[in-house]
C-alpha cells in the first residue's frame with residue numbers, strides 16, 4: 445500500500461520506519477520503509493510463491509473486456525467489494541476502486557450481476573483509464589517523494605472522490621459522501637453515481 449522500496453548506499457543514514465535491509469553487493473542495499481506497517485515479508489519456495497500468485501485473478505491492467513464482464517455476471521455483493529476482491533481482479537485497492545466507480549458513474553453498492561452490459565463496459569473502461577493515469581502520476585510522485593507520512597504528491601491533487609468527503613464533486617459541485625462497505629471507506633457523489641433500485645445488502 446504505502447510502503448516503499450528504495451535502493452540506497454549502505455552507508456546512507458536510515459530513514460525512520462525502515463524495517464528491512466537486503467544487501468545488494470558491497471555498496472548498496474534494498475531498503476523497505478513502511479510507515480503504516482501494512483507490508484509483510486515471507487521467505488518461501490518457488491512452489492509456494494506460484495501457489496500464492498495463482499490465487500490472484502487477472503491483472504486489472506491486462507484483463508480483457510470479456511473476462512471483466514463475465515467475472516461480473518451473477519455476482520451479488522457490492523460492486524465496490526467486487527472491484528477490490530483480488531481473487532477476481534488483481535491490482536485495484538480502495539483509492540482506485542472509488543475513483544473508477546466515479547468515472548463510470550456507478551454507485552458503490554450496485555450489484556455486479558445486475559449492472560447492464562453497457563454500464564459494465566463503461567466500468568471496464570473507467571478502471572483502465574484510472575489505472576493508466578495513476579501509474580503515470582505515481583511515477584512522478586515517487587521520484588519527487590519527500591513526505592515522511594507517505595502521502596503521495598501529485599496524484600492526491602487529482603483525486604476525484606477518494607477522501608474528499610464533503611468537498612464539491614468535480615463534475616456537479618454537490619458534496620462527496622462517504623459510506624462504509626465491508627469495513628472500508630467508500631467515497632462517491634450521490635448525484636453523479638445514483639443509487640440503483642436494488643443495492644447490495646450490507647452485513648454488519
Ligand SMILES: [Zn+2]
Nearest residue numbers: 613616633636
Ligand atoms: Zn457529482
